[in-house]
Amino acid sequence: MESVSEQQILQWKATKTIGIIGLGDMGLLYAQRFSNAGWKVVGCDKEDQYEIIKQKYANCNFEVVLNGHYVSRISDYIIYSVEAANIDRIVSMYGPSSKVGAIVGGQTSCKSPEISAFEKYLPQDIEIITIHSLHGPKVNPEGQPLVIIDHRSYKPTSLQFVETVMSCLKSKFVYLTFEEHDRITADTQAVTHAAFLSMGCAWEKCKVYPWDVVDNKWVGGLENVKINISLRIYSNKWHVYAGLAITNPHAHQQVLQYATSATELFSLCLSNKRKEFTERIMKAKEFVFGNHTGKLLLEDLHLEKYSLSNNTNINNNRSSEVHLPPPNSHLSLLAIVDSWYQLGIDPYDHMICSTPLFSIFLGVSEFLFLSPNLLEQTIEAALTDNLFRKDDLEFVIAAREWSSIISAENFPLYQKKFETVQEFFKLRFQEANVIGNEMIKTILNHSKKN
């Protein structure tokens, strides 16, 4: 980022307006941060929500207006923070009202449809500099990647202006084209979500609450990560994950490969093809982790502390005994490393724009593959132990179902499936979020140090 004089920043703050269309979770985060940093901010949500939203944010430092036309006509930088599936329709409505010479951007998680809507509906004088905060609304933006895509700018100061506005988030700017953005986020976000969505779905199908000590097999640090992240995703809005995967064409192939890897590895175990299975895992290990040196992302972290079964609020069956985890096949983790290998993806290349969930997914995979004896134990369990067979079967089915839904671009089915699992887990969301936040904070601080 080129440095901008204090005087210029003050002048911009005195004369420029930032507009936000869509005051949901992310739009609100931006409206609050920008206005508290001294920018004049106006925003809107759906027109029928006007009175409610206006009242709700009456004490905030930003102004709520009736709809996107009112935002667009007075704003110098307009950010669309709406559902990905609706971006075309919403830009078609408000785009032509953009103030002459304004800059427009969006927060949607996949940029191809957003850019194509901007190109279709924005007048030629409008510049396009779009952004994507690679974290959820409850995560502190400081230090997290923020992608900036300068797609169509005419004035040399426009990018500086956007960077100056964004600087109050204290995020780490990553400059990409929209095509690079979509390719990378398919590898990082879409597949990560598919994995944790499939775990949650498998538990729901087996009617298992994996923290129940009655079952006594989902214990230990790796299981806690799986449970906390899966519940975290299911506690959010379905459209964020659906939009991100369905609207990104690269994501279809990645999610399909993940489902295929899970299926093929599971089939090898069922037919007891020890040599083939072991060789395939070892080749994947060599490809992904062959050059790994230094500390593991999750080394010395004691993730067994972050168990939902150690929290008494709801679970009265709590036991203070420490259970050693039984060997698990960890099919969900073997499958991700195999699919990175099959697709020729080096996940470490993407750390520059990784999300917290992707870093954690890479962290647990690394832990499984590089901790002494753990991989050998896992391979043995996958081939010979029946303890997790039924769960693995449901997991494979779930991964294939998510892949089919995403490839078929079936938003209604995505929503239905997501909300069925959400309903099953909903009583524990609040607690899972508290524990998950602690766990994520610990992991992220630790990986920064390493």
Ligand SMILES: NC(=O)C1=CN([C@@H]2O[C@H](COP(=O)(O)OP(=O)(O)OC[C@H]3O[C@@H](n4cnc5c(N)ncnc54)[C@H](OP(=O)(O)O)[C@@H]3O)[C@@H](O)[C@H]2O)C=CC1
């Ligand atoms: N949540 C996350 O973790 C992240 C999300 N994103 C992306 O940011 C975007 C917003 O996500 P998020 O804030 O979580 O979702 P929300 O559903 O919380 O916010 C979207 C908001 O836009 C509103 N909206 C819909 N149509 C219009 C319209 N015509 N005019 C004005 N407002 C409208 C919605 O209203 P209503 O609810 O009534 O439809 C809703 O309040 C998405 O594209 C998402 O993919 C990016 C980074 C992180």
Ligand SMILES: O=C(O)C(=O)Cc1ccc(O)cc1
């Ligand atoms: O970290 C993740 O993957 C999340 O689940 C939060 C998230 C969701 C959508 C985005 O566009 C960016 C971040």
